[in-house]
Amino acid sequence: MKYILASLLLLFLATPVFSQTEEEPVLWSQEITKISDSEYELVMKGIIMEGWHVYSQFTADGGSLPSEFTFVNQGSDYELLGGTRESETIKEFSEIFDVEETFFKKEAVFTQKIKLLNLATTQIQVDLFYQVCKEVCIAKDQIFYFSLDGKEVVINEVMIDDRSKELAGALKLDLKNRELLTVVGKEESKSDNGLLVIFGLGFLGGLIALLTPCVFPMIPLTVSFFTKKSQNRTEGIVNASLYGFFIVLIYFLLSLPFHIFDSVDSQILNTIATNIWLNLFFFLIFVFFAFSFFGYYELTLPSSWANKMDAASNKVGGGLGIFFMAVTLAIVSFSCTGPILGGLLGSTALAEGDVATNLSAGMLGFGVALALPFGLFALFPAWLNSLPKSGGWMTTVKVVLGFLELALAFKFLSNADLVGNWGLFKREIFLGVWILLFVLMTAYLFGLFRFPHDGPKSKLSGARKLTGILSGLFALYLISGTFQITNLKLLSGFPPPDFYTVAAQESNCPLGINCFKDFEEGRAYAASLNKPILLDFTGWACVNCRKMEEHVWSDPEVFRLLNEEYVLISLYIDDRKQLPEEERFKFKYESGRVKDIEEIGEKWGTFQTINFNAASQPFYVLMSSDLYILNTAIQNSDTATYEAWLKQGLNNFREYQKNNLVSNP
Secondary structure (H helix, E strand, O other), X not given: OHHHHHHHHHHHHHHHHXXXXXXXXXXXXXXXXXXXXXEEEEEEEEEEOOOOEEEOOOOOOOOOOOOEEEEOXXXXXXXXXXXXXXXXXXXXXXXXXXXXXXXXXXXXXXXEEEEEOOOOOOEEEEEEEEEEEOOOXXXXXXXXXXXXXXXXXXXXXXXXXXXXXXXXXXXXXXXXXXXXXXXXXXXXXXOOOOHHHHHHHHHHHHHHHHOOOOOOOHHHHHHHHHHHHOOOHHHHHHHHHHHHHHHHHHHHHOOHXXXXXXXXXXXXXXXXXXXXXXHHHHHHHHHHHHHHHOOOOOOOOOHHHHHHHHHHHHHHOXXXXXXXXXXXXXXXXXXXXXXXXXHHHHHHHHOOOOHHHHHXXXXXXXXXXXXXXXXXXXXXXXXXXXXXXXXXXXXXHHHHHHHHHHHHHHHHHHHHHHHHOOOOOOHHXXXXXXXXXXXXXXXXXXXXXXXXXXXXXXXXOHHHHHHHHHHHHHHHHHHHHHOOOOOOHHHOOOOOOOOOOOOOOXXXXXXXXXXXXXXXXXXXXXXXXXXXXXXXXXXXXXXXXXXXXHHHOOOXXXXXXXXXXXXXXXXXXXXXXXXXXHHOEEEEOOOOOEEEEOEHHHHHHHHHHHHHOOOOOOEEEEEOOOOEEOOOEEOOOOHHHHHHHHHHHHHHHHHHHHHHHHHOO
C-alpha cells in the first residue's frame, strides 16, 4: 500500500510537467502572503518547458516582446509598493535584433507588493502579457486572481459589445505559410547605434569637455600638484593615474540610477522617442542648456558640495583623498560638463536598444576621455609645455556647443510634432531652423556678433576660421537638401521624412511611392492589380525606419521593385492620432485580458503583435493579397540583402500564382 501511495503521489507531483506541451510551454501558479492588514505580497511563478524561454519585463527595446503586467483597479482599490521584482535572468546578445535580450529559462518568478487603499477589497486581478520562444515565438496572456480573504474568487468577465467583436475580429489574419515567419532576416552589419559607437560619442563628448574653461585649466594644475607633492616620479604617475581612474568611475556610476529606473519601468527611457510630452520636456531642457553655454547664466551645483569634497580630500589623504579630489573636479566642472552629459542622454535616448546600457557605454567613454590627459601628462610631464594657454578660445568652444545643443533640442520638438500629427514642424521648417542656427554659428565664429561672456575682441585664430568655414559649408549642405539638390543622406533619421513637407505632393509616403496606411485598403488594391504586398511596420519617430527609406529604398533597383512590383502598406505604430469614434473598440485576448484601442498606433501595434508576434520597427513582411506569406520577415538590412529579399518574394509570388492556377483551373 505504501508503494502504491508513493507512486500515486509521484505521479501527482509530476503531472504539471507532463501537461506541458509545445502549445502551452509555460505552466503558471500563484501565491499570496499577508504582510499586514493592508499589505500583501503577490507571487506569480512560471515553470518553463525545456528549450523555451520567457522574456523579462526589462529586455531591451527593439528585440523580443517584454513581459507586461496590468494591475486591474490599481489606484482605486490598492497601490503598488515599488516595481515588480523578478527572479534571476539571463542576458544574451540577439543576432536577429542586434540588441542584448534579457530572459528566463526553466523558471520565471515575479513578485509584487501592494497596499490596500480600500480595506473592503477581497480580490486582486493581475493580467500578464508575455512572449515565450524556442525556434518560434508565441505571444501569450495569463490572468491571475488573488483572493485576500481565502474565499473563492468571483470572476467578473468583461463583456465585449458586438461592434468591438467585429472590429477586433478584423484584426486577426488567417495567414497561410505562417511558419515562414519563424525566421527573421537580420542586418548584416552592426547598427550605427551599437555600444562601440555610443562609447565613441561619449569619448568625443569628453574630449570636447576638456576644451572648456571649467576643465582645461585644471589639467596642468592637477598634474603639477601630483608630480610636486609626490616623493618620486613613480608615485606621481601612480597618483595621477589613480585620479584618472576615479574620474572614469564617477561618470560611469552616474549612469547606474538609469538602470534602477529601467528596473522599475522598462519603458521609462525608451518611451522618450515616442512620448509627446517627454519630447517637449527634453526640447525645453536642451534650450536651457544652450543658453547657459551662450553665457546668459551658469549651471552650478551648490558650492558647499565642492568645499566639503575638497576638505575631505585634504583630511583623508591617500587613495580615498584622491577619490574626493576627483569628485571635486566633477562638481566644479558641472557648468560645462552638465549640458554635454545632457546631450549624451538625449543621443542615447534617440538610439536603438537598451537606453540604460547605451548611457553607461557613453558615460564610460566620456569619463575615459576626461581622465586620459591626467594620466598621459603625468607620464610625460614635458608635454605640458606644448599645451595651448587658457583664453577666449575656450569661450568659443562653449558657444559652439550651445548651437549644437539647440540643434538637438529641435530634434525633440520634431519628434513631438511627428508623433502628435500636428503638421506644424514639417521638413522645410526643421531644415530652415537648422540652417539659421548654423548660419548664426558661422557669423559668430567670424566675429560678426558676440555673446555676454565673450572677452575683448581679438584676431581670429586659424582654428576658429576653419570651424566657421565648416559650419558655413554645412549650412549650404542643408540649403541644398531643402531644395532637393542633395538628399541629405548624412542626416538620415534626423530631419522629418521627405514626404512630411509643406509642398503639395501626390503621395505622403516615403520617396513618393504610392502607399496605403490602412491594411484592408491596401490589400484590396493589391488584389485588384494582382500584385504582392510589402507590409511595412514603421514609426514616425523611428530613426532606423528613416535610414532604411533614405539609404536602402532610394537605391534605383530597390525603388523600382517597391514602386512597380509591390503594393506598399505602411502602418505607423507610434501614431497618436485618435481613431474616429465609430472605429474605437475593445480588443479581448484569448486569456480574457481587454485592451482599449483608441489610437491609430494602438490599432496597428496590436495588429502586428497578434499576427506576427513582433513589436519592433522597422519590420517588413511580404505576402499575397490572400494572406500567403512569401518570404521571411526582415528588419534592418543592407541594400544588397534587401533587394535579394524582395526579388525572392516576387519569385515566390509568381510560383504561388502558378500553382494556384494549376490546382484551380
